[in-house]
Amino acid sequence: MSEEKKQSERGLRPGQKSRNFGPSLKRLLRELMVEKTMLFGAMAIGVVSVILSVIGPKILGRATDIIFNGVVSKRLPTGVTKDQVVVGMRASGQEQLADMVSGMDLNPGHGIDFGALNTVLLTVTILYVLAAFFTWLETRMLIRVVYRSIYRLRRDVEEKLHRVPLSYFDSRRRGDLLSRVTNDVDNLQNTLNNTLGGIITSGLTVIGTIIMMLVISPILTLVALIVIPLALVITAVIGKRAQKLFGEQWDATGEVNSEVEEAFSGHEIVTVFGRENDARASFEKKNAEMYRASFGAQFVSSLIMPFMMFAGNLSYAAVALVGGLKVVSGQLTLGDVQAFIQYSRQFTQPVSQLASMATQLQSGVASAERIFEFLDAEEQVPESSGQGSDACRPKAEATSPGRGEVRFDHVRFSYSPEKPLISDLSLVASPGMTVAIVGPTGAGKTTLVNLIMRFYEIDGGTITIDGVDTREMTRDELRSRTGMVLQDTWLFKGTIRENIRYGRLDASDEEVLEAAKATHVHDFVQQLPEGYDTIIDDEGSSVSAGEKQLLTIARAFLARPELLILDEATSSVDTRTEVLVQKAMNTLREGRTSFVIAHRLSTIRDADVILVMEHGDIVEQGTHDELLAAGGAYARLYRSQFEGASSSCESSPGQELQASAQDG
Template sequence: MSGRGPMGGGPHGGLGAAPPAKVADFRGSLRRLLAALRPERAWLGAVVVLGAVSVALAVMGPKLLGDATNIVFDGVVGRMLPAGSTKDEAVEALRAAGEDRMADLVSGTGVVPGQGIDFDALGGQIVVVLAVYVLSAVFLWAQGLILAHVVQRTGFRLREDVQAKIDRLSLGHLDSRPRGDVLSRVTNDIDNVTQSLQQTLSQLVTSLLTVVGVLVMMFVLSWQLALIALVTVPVSAVMTMLIARRAQPHFVAQWKSTGDLGGQVEQAFTGHEVVTAFNAGDSFARTFEAENDRLYRASFRAQFISGTIMPAMGFVSNLNYVLVAVVGGLRVASGAITLGEVQAFIQYSRQFTQPLAQLASMANLVQSGVASAERIFELLDAPEESADPAAPRTPEQVRGRVLFDDVSFRYEADTPLIEHLDLVVEPGQTVAIVGPTGAGKTTLVNLVMRFYDIDAGRILLDGVDTRQMSRHDVRKQVGMVLQDTWLFNGTIAENIAYGRSGASDEEVRDAARATGVERFVHSLAEGYDTVVDDEGGAISAGEKQLITIARAFLSDPQILILDEATSSVDTRTEVLVQHAMGELRKGRTSFVIAHRLSTIRDADRILVMEHGSIVEQGTHDELLAAGGAYADLYSSQFAAAVVEE
């Protein structure tokens, strides 16, 4: 395609272009990501409630186990004391015998002298503990089930928003972005966001609730030991923040590199034949290796730096454990606390540091998810096409008259392309547009389709400015066959029927017969039910083009745009297509972009464009007689054909 268009690359287009550099806004992106969860507020409330119940039950466990330990300990110690006396009498006897430490220990217990382990009480306590932990697990399972629905619905809405956004994006924006990078944002980044939410939200709720619940129980058991455990909290927080701050830029680089690598892979697959034909495999391999190495390095740094959080938190946790065990042992020996309470406190200290470690370890997940969310929001914030008018106008009667009135347009603000163009195309006329590459031929018809909005002037369709019409109404009147064919993954019949919603099977076959598709369909085993895609499958490039022509035929437009539609067909097929196009153009206004001038001799008017301007116009014979730019183009093609023969 000459110039720059919706299916071609521009000066900044192509798959190899790098995404724009941007500064990571962690807090802003995190707030927007959390705002995406607002529609699930009620379910998130249920997640919190279920988590709170589960955590409350789990927090009760160590205390109940501590009571069980006390039953065992009291029984063991009670068997060592003489029966028939009270605990106070036993303590006094121990002190009289000089066993002060043992006396302190016994005074802090609930022993009954001479009585052993109460196995009935012990069994009942164990049953209670098991029931508490089972119920905690059930509530936690219910929380996970609801959270999975919440996260997946959020991902569903994000994908919907991105798809709707892509439909509203200006083609200029899409032309300037690598396809692989856009695809990576729609697939990889949204998947990473949902996975990060799934893993972090559950841990966040349970960890925070666990910290609060455990902290309360620790103060209930021993405020002195609780203060010792709290000493490690600020140390953990500072270490986590320092490590996370260093890891965040690398997570941003990781997902940017993922998009770049996706662009390289997509480019290698779609251009595989060209790469192979020009022996460019080694060059592609080197480029891929460089992008892959960049992704490896960014991922390694991000994961390694964030991965140091857990070892650091483990060290702090072990330090806390040692302090609690030593001080707790001394307090048991002094009778200030029971052995079961120390055991429970040690478990609580572990439960206290574990959620802190989990919160710290979530830093890498959160950073990775926010880095992906930032890329998604960047796409959602991209400039869109200008809005259609609130009250769009439509022509009273669509006849196909097109008027360019002093039209100016440029892709880049400092690079003029079309300046002060005037053109009138009457209904039913066939207008051929010729000229060298980059002359603005495809740009001209793109402006008719409103793929781009003009900078100045007017384009009128049957007397109505196209900017006063909705894009849907404009494009409904126009059928387009591009030089680069496009088929979606479906049957031949479905690809043809894509031209008009609700078309019957007979109408599809009529379009196929009129454009020569039926000529080769009968040679296929599945006929019209043969499955094809953009790669073509079992059909040739020329046959693919015939299908796209049949699609345009079925849409029955009033204005027809043919962008070198016969460039991919062989000579015999070209005769059939030209005949079909002659039938298709009857009664319709047609714009034909052509490089082979022999195919447009019968055009009602031929426009010769150079540098965005019409330098000549007239019929084939008139332009040849004028001896100008068209005559030079025609003679150069004829001379080239003679030389080739």
């Protein structure tokens, strides 16, 4: 198996790169553009906020100039002009000092202009308050953009779940699908929350800061930007190493989680076989590996900020040195140099933020890519065009006694074109008939009922119910007429009454009770402290396997289906419980066309017709006695199940069947 396929199966970790970053990012941006009015509004407000923020240091530098000029002016004699002071300094050989004073706005003999200073400070305060307000407003609008987009994405994913065919779920790991619709959506939401506003604000801040730096001094701007390539190289090198270590951390985290899950889910087995010390040792090993990986990842990633600070300090020292020389030479004022140093600090911070957000963005786009792959999955065949009009579409009539004829007419089907399964199947199940389907694993038994339910679409031929082609019915129409009881029982967290009522939500309590009594559920529910109000969890751990099966039968009974499908409904229960389940199923089958898939041949000997399938074809059909007398495939299956038990118990196969039926 290729590494790419392995990654696809186990899912991308946080911090792992996507395979198609560019196209996935463009599609993600298109999803966000649905909220383009609010998005562009937030960007416009962000521009205003950044403008107010970046002009603040420049104005604040004016306050420094006022203070510095006032201090210097106070030391100069009154009654002279600045030009006279400069001439006097040059005459006395103080050329450097004269250059500096010539670039200053002095009023000899006067001190600090507190009126101008107060005006500057008030202006800066208003600017920063407005900048903070617009930043808050931008953040609020971007949060709405993100959560509205994620809301639509979750809705699209949920709707997609109901449109993909059963084959999609059969061909993929359940854990991977759950990860796509939960973890990946959550990761994308967190990424957008943490990066969308940051990218916009940081990007605008970098642009605005560079512009203001160029306005103050192009030469100082060049000095400040020299260290940026160094900072980017440092960030890239450390980030790449950290990304690898974070991958190892998530791998180790998964191993620890798996270890804990296995230890808890198999706690009884671990205890019975005395493997507590082995389990503890295995956990300690995995936990130590996770500690080493996590420590390494956090340590390496924490190096980015110190190195960025080092690069920033180099920039600060270079700017301070060159700026000081320019102040002395009179080319810049002290306030301009102060503002420029503040801009250089402002510039370094958003660059660091953009670098750190790049890795997180990779993780978010990777999750988006996996979500888009699911949303692009092939959907089940749309309902036929003839269903658009109620007047033109054949309709299944309401359920009535004696109806439910199912006819297969030259049906062809295969899961993949190169492996044909059902080549030419014809079958008629008369109303009220019980049709048992037996055969080895892979013979096509479950496939047969899946085709009736249109979980898969047939490749050729027709399947009709009461003369109506199932493809001319909507899937809801078809499935509302059919009840299924499967080998794998499914119960949800709720009361026993709610689990039974799931078969027909508008059923009254009396109807629920009637279904429970008819299917022998009432017998064990009476023994429970809360009766029908007993809460069972989503795994049904508070009831036995047989009781869970009886609950699913009661649910199907309450639904009043016209057709009934029983797929290995007794394979996981004991012999005594099997008798109860069998009685409940017999009650359920009364007056309904039933298809029963069974490996235990003792459960289907009373079927009206038994179909023996091999490689997708019906190789034998008849009653139990007829097929035994024929000595064919059914007889071989029968002997394989009962001859061993017969010899060990010194009883005949017929006696074994009778004992099984009378057990309990």
